[in-house]
Amino acid sequence: MARPPARPAGEKSTREQILDVALELFTANGYEKTSLREIAERMNFSKAALYYHFASKDDILLALHLRLHEIGQAGLERIEMDRVRPADWVRMIDEFVDLLLENRQLFMFHLRNHAALENLQNHEHDGANQDIEERARRLLSDPGIPQARRLRLSFALGAVMIGLVMSGDLFASTPTEELRVELRSVVRDILEPGGVSPDADRESSQLLPR
Amino acid sequence: MARPPARPAGEKSTREQILDVALELFTANGYEKTSLREIAERMNFSKAALYYHFASKDDILLALHLRLHEIGQAGLERIEMDRVRPADWVRMIDEFVDLLLENRQLFMFHLRNHAALENLQNHEHDGANQDIEERARRLLSDPGIPQARRLRLSFALGAVMIGLVMSGDLFASTPTEELRVELRSVVRDILEPGGVSPDADRESSQLLPR
DNA sequence: GTCTATATTTCGATAGAC
DNA sequence: GTCTATCGAAATATAGAC
Known part of the structure; x- marks a missing residue:
């Protein structure tokens, strides 16, 4: 069994948090109109950091x-x-x-x-x-x-x-x-x-x- | 009364033709995903020509x-x-x-x-x-x-x-x-x-x- | 009315340091 | 894991000739 990362209970992984933000923005403004910069700003880190968690914008959509x-x-x-x-x-x-x-x-x-x-x-x-x-x-x-x-x-x-x-x-x-x-x-x-x-x-x- | 341009009956103005094309593409692929290049190609003229008929992409949307x-x-x-x-x-x-x-x-x-x-x-x-x-x-x-x-x-x-x-x-x-x-x-x-x-x-x- | 050429901006994505 | 810096592509829009 792969052990899930040790994290305080009830706290979401960065990846899941990104997905939550993306879900909100994609729903409100649509996939095309939502930029990675927008998502990154809401996460309080840079656009490039997103690429550590997801291979592409499409990859975020796929996860959702x-x-x-x-x-x-x-x-x-x-x-x-x-x-x-x-x-x-x-x-x-x-x-x-x-x-x-x-x-x-x-x-x-x-x-x-x-x-x-x-x-x-x-x-x-x-x-x-x-x-x-x-x-x-x-x-x-x-x-x-x-x-x-x-x-x-x-x-x-x-x-x-x-x-x-x-x-x-x-x-x-x-x-x-x-x-x-x-x-x-x-x-x-x-x-x-x-x-x-x-x-x-x-x-x-x-x-x-x- | 402003006289509408003399045109063979049953023939649409270029402006109306552009709107027809835009309506089709916007409906099929969405406004954001439809580029002016795409519309221009379907009209068989250049992207810049569109700007003679409409001030902006938003202006096309407004007309529709x-x-x-x-x-x-x-x-x-x-x-x-x-x-x-x-x-x-x-x-x-x-x-x-x-x-x-x-x-x-x-x-x-x-x-x-x-x-x-x-x-x-x-x-x-x-x-x-x-x-x-x-x-x-x-x-x-x-x-x-x-x-x-x-x-x-x-x-x-x-x-x-x-x-x-x-x-x-x-x-x-x-x-x-x-x-x-x-x-x-x-x-x-x-x-x-x-x-x-x-x-x-x-x-x-x-x-x-x- | 339509063209070519180009300016300007924004976006997705990558490189490499820390 | 996150950063800065930058690339390359594509998009909107403009300038000016024809």
Whole structure:
């Protein structure tokens, strides 16, 4: 076992601190608009010092991609996306909502820098079907599922994603739990309009005040 | 009246052609990653020539912003957002869906380059409440409306936007009309779950195949 | 309106001292 | 691990001829 460096508990390595700063700046201003000088200034050391910890700017982006990838993999297990059948879609997106709410910043980083992340070389596009994003793409492209249902599934995902973005902006003061409840409720209304599964646990609180 | 330059009908000015190219490249690759050299190459003339038509790169971005702004203004009139009451929300978003479907590329350009557009100086932020985006923001922040309803409104907007993005990607082969019908249907399911207004013209075609 | 040539700036990256 | 100094590339922008 390689021994992790001795460091006071609760204190992050310089490398992790750099990643935290980069995550913040990339999310706020975008990968292209964020310069290494900017990151270095926030770290209170010179630009060249960054190159001791990372081989290149792309390497920083890659490390952040890996952070997200690991979370995505863990999410895949939780969601058990392999064996997901149409009847499980609501549960699947519920898990997805939880995953997003637990990792808001990383997710918003991914939304904002989607293009830059795609341009990373490393990507083993051996059709691995390993990535959570690729898995979703397959599901939404599956010709064995009626088009209307796939469209609705994508709309549900869209509502969830935008809901998350808004939560960090317009609804910053809204408690996470209220967001979660309302998001789950909306997912049901999209995927099971009219309450197809009346036995399902509909968590929605306050609906429309007629 | 300043007379527009004499030009064969149906032929665009060089300036407009530049804007078309820029719109395409900014949408595909982003504002920061698109260089003036790239635009000039596509126009088959030199980079310097661009500066005859535009004072700066930002000036090109500004011109595209104005294109979008005009459409937004026209949309505001169509939607009559001033006098919109909660009961009109579904109709309002229906109009919004139409507006988006008619201006997909400009809208996707705006989504992708939202940050760059915000950084444009010009923005008269005199709280003008003139922009369609600002108007929506106010609506979603109005404390006079129950939080749950505002959340649902934002989710509906999110579903519509993502639906549009997907339409250019995963659902590129889906006819516009099918998209429009399904989008409208979903908006109703989000804003009026359970069919609050049974007399409303629900256009949804094929719902869930139980 | 478009060209060539060049100024100016910024950025990612490297070399080598400490 | 961090520094100073600098390189080379690419970008925006300008000057001035045609």
